[in-house]
Amino acid sequence: MAETIQGQGGLAIDVRQARYVYPxxxxxxxxxxxxxxxxxxxxGIIGQNGSGKTTLTKLFNGLLKPTSGSVIINGIDTAKRTVQQMAPHVGYVFQNPNHQLFARTVQMELEFGPRNIGVPEDQIAERVAEAVEFFGLQEFVEEHPYRVSFPVRKLVGIASIVAMRPPIIIFDEPSTGQDHNTTHIINGLMRRLREQGTTVVCVSHDMPLLADVVERVIVMKSTxxxxxxxxxxxxxxKALMARTNLQAPQVTEIALETVVxxxxxxxxxxxxxxxDIASRAGSKSKTSRSSATVR
Amino acid sequence: MSMQAALPIAMIPGNSIIHRINPLAKLVWVVGYVVLAFSTQNIIILYSMAAFALLLAPIAGVTRPLLKGALILVPVGSSLLALQIIAPAVERPWTIVDQLGPLSLYGDGVYYGFVLLGRIVASLLLALIMVMTTHPSDLFTSFAKLKVPYTLNFMLAMTLQLIPVFQREVGIIMSAQKSRGMKGSGFSAVLPSFVPVFVGAIERVQQLSISLESRGFGSNGIKTSYRQVKGRPSDWVIGIIGVLVVAYLSTISIMRGTWSLATEITFSPLFVLVTFLVAASLFACVVLAAVLFSFKK
Structure with a gap:
């Protein structure tokens, strides 16, 4: 039952001609x-509201089944599985952590997912301890999830998914309502998850976040x-950005106007x-200011 | 999870005569229907009331949603009739009209079963028509004219408006927990889904109260409503007719000791048998369907 973080060969996500029509x-x-x-x-998946981003990601864990076409996740056809059966393969971090927290302590919250997917008790403890470590939640373990601050609650929400060790994790708007510091932490987490071999899908309107983290961007428009x-x-x-009413990170726009x-x-x-600016300036006067301006 | 998942019974927008009647006049009729239905055992009156309500449906243009809403009567009505026939809620002695295996079918139960059913059908149909043809705000505006305190009125209106919001919230929360492998049924599913719903509800209400106060809720002065409700002479006439008819018929019914026609109307054994079989099998189908549906989930 316990899934390893490595996939089962083949593609992590294989969507073919998937259509979804609301019933x-x-x-x-x-x-x-x-x-x-x-x-x-x-x-990263970007696009305006209503472009189909969330619908697409909900197909990944079987919350929605394609009306036609196929969705194969980790070698498993979602059409024949329930969301619960997909849970060990795909983790879905919802936008609002308040929608999933219910347990009396953060510890119990983290145990919920792994227990549901049938992880043996001794391994649950190990996974939870690892997730606590990974997210730096040590001081909150015995706290009630609703008593901790909103940014920490968000981390608890993500940790509760990571503790299930799914090979694929979907983040829905991870930076919404979060301060800069928490966004930065979530950024780092996505990168580390990826280094461990997890496939990460991030739906977001936060272009700087995506520019910083992802290696591939899917742009959606009108489904x-x-x-x-x-x-x-x-x-x-620029034409693509204009057509989709999206805005590239400011730094990219500035680069396009100046150094590009x-x-x-x-x-x-x-x-x-x-x-780049420093190296151009540096050819005139070789000061070490570049590193000072960078940080 | 469809976003349009509103209440199964909600207002159907329209501009029919029924829609335009003053909400209070309609309310008088609904209350009158309930009063009359429970003060008489005359099935002719009861089913005339139901027929009258059904007659209003096409005029209001709500026939389809009305019949859909009235589907709830199938399990209620079928179980009521079936049970009354084998165990009447009237004084003994009961007269056995037929025997079905170990079950005795009693004639007295048939009449009383139809009375109980008639009461529910008549009241429910008219109440549904009222709900489907009245904008909630209009009803509350009318309440305000009756000097119902503004705060109380507002609380009622808010409660109704929050129901669809919570329904959507429950949908999201169930998805979130299912994504964590929660089994979607049974007692183990209650806690993980309801804690977030209640916490969310409390937070929402807190925010709502703050936002209301910041917009001057509770300040002095006369409250006006965006939607205006007129009390035209025709509304008064409709309301007064409602009161008079109900008063007249219920007074006669009570004076005649519920005006029961149980002794006048007798049912043939065949009719009793068929009624029982139809009612019982309908109810069995409903139960079976419910069980199958819950297993499928």
């Missing part, structure tokens, strides 16, 4: 989407995927842009 009425929420994600990839490329390519495509015409990089982070 009540004729609202098409997803119109024939193809998507292949390798194990260990870290991808379809219209672009699938590296963040550098996507954010450099001079042969500089399409910067995704302030550090990158600063380094």
């Amino acid at each position: 009540s009425g004729n609202v098409v929420a997803l119109g024939g989407v193809d998507l292949a994600v390798e194990h260990g990839e870290i991808i 379809e995927i219209i672009a699938d490329a590296s963040p550098r390519e996507v954010f450099a495509d 015409p001079l042969g500089g990089p399409v910067a995704l982070t302030t550090e990158e842009l600063a380094a």
Whole structure:
């Protein structure tokens, strides 16, 4: 029963011509989407509200079943499985942690998921301890989940999913309502999860966050995927950004206006842009200011 | 999880005569229907009331949703009739009209079963028509004219409006917990889903009260409503007719000792048998369907 973090070979996410039409009425929420994600990839999904991002991710863990087409996750066809059966394979971190916390202590909250998917008791303790360590929740273990601050609650929500050790984790708007510091922590967590071999899918409107973390961006518009490329390519495509009413990170826009015409990089982070500017300035006066401005 | 999951019984927008009647006049009729239904045992009156209510449905343009809402009567009605026939809620002696295996079917139960059913059908149909043709705000505006305290009125209105919000919330929470492998049924599912719902409800109400106060809720002065409700002469006429008819018929019923026609109307054994079989099998089907549905989930 206990799944290892490594996948079972093949693709992590294999969506073919998936369509989803809401049963009540004729609202098409997803119109024939193809998507292949390798194990260990870290991808971002962007698009305006109503473009089908959430519908697509809900197909991944079987909360929704495709009206037509197929969704194969970790080698398993979601159409024949319940959400509970998919839970060991796909973790889904909901936007609002208040929607899932209920236990008396953070510890018990973290134990809920692994116990549900049938992890043996001794391994539950081990997994929970690891998740606590990973998220730095040591001082909150005995606290009531609703007594801790909102950012910590968010981390508890994520930790409760990570403790189940799913090979694929979906984050729905992880940075909404979070301060800069927590966003930074969540950023780091996604990167570390990925280093451990977890496939990470992040749905977000937070372009700087995605530019910083993901290696591949899926752009959705009107229920379809219209672009699938590296963040550098996507954010450099002004026409695409305009067409989808999305805005590239400010630093990328500045880079596009300034250093890119001079042969500089399409910067995704302030550090990158600063380094390029510094190297250009440095050719005139060789000061070590660059590292000072970067931090 | 459909986003349009509103209440199964909600207002159907429209501009029919029934929609335009003053909410209070309609309320008089609904209350009158309940009073009359429970003061008489005359099935002719009861089923005339139900027929009258059904007649109003096409005028209001709510026939389909009304019949859909009235589906709740199938389990209620079928169990009521079946049980009354084998165990009447009237004084003994009972007269056995037929025998079905170990079960004795009593004639007295048939009449009384139809009375009970008639009461529910008549009251429910008219109440449903009222709910389906009245905007909640109009009802509360009318209450305000009756000098019902504004705060109380507002609480009632808010409670109704929060129901769909909570329904949606429950949907999200169930999805979140199922994603963590929660088994979607049984007692073990109660705690993980209801704690977040209640905590969310309390937080929402707290926020709502703050936002209300910041917009001057509870300040002095006369409250006006965005929606205006008129009390036209026709509304008065409808209301007064309702009161008079109900008063007249219920007074006669009470004076005649519930005006029961049980002795006048007798049912043939075949009719009793068929009624029992239909009612019992309908109820069995409903129970079976419910069980199968819960297993499928």
